[in-house]
Amino acid sequence: MTSLTAVVAKDLRLAWRNRAAWLSAMAFSTIAVLTYSFAFDLATGDVRPLLPGVLWTTFLFAGVFAAGQSFQEEVDDGTFDALLFSPVGATTIFLGKLTANLIALLIIECSQLVLATILFDVGLLTPELLGIVVIGTVGYVSLTTLLATMGGHVRGRSVLLPVLSLPLLVPLLIGAVRATGASLGLEAGTAPWMLLLLVFAIWSTLAAVLLFPIAAEQ
16 A cells, blocks of 8 residues: 555545534535525526536535534644654645545535536536536645645634635636536536636646645644
């Protein structure tokens, strides 16, 4: 077993053991989708123009909340400090955490896509839309994992993470919403917005990999 695989397996076990944050994120996203479904049923017949914004604001808030809470529990238990003293490199630690958070969030997001498909009667489980979700999720998970590390030992860190991350995620949110709308037939094509998402995902991942060793030492 490689170091990266070991870190991913460890983080997934911790996520399952301390699953309150992820279950809360799942509950939040489910309630949000259900609430929007009833509201849209009363307001309009065609929900497709509204769905991209609903999905991505739900994904982002659920992801930021879950990342902050799960990392806070790891810091409080001393697991993160113990991992830093291990012979595993900082880049491997970050990539392991990124992969574990990505898996957990994609499970939540896919479940919400299934729920939204049933409630809104719109086909959301297409390869194109799933690709948009994966690329967008990589972008914001990279950023939130880094920012959660930077604020891990700061008092009031549960409030600090949304304040820091949400303004930085505005370009991703715009690109994800427009790309999702294009995949639902609301615009001409997804290529420009997919490119924006891809550039943001690459930028956030590279920046997080480079800055994580510095953030982890604080």
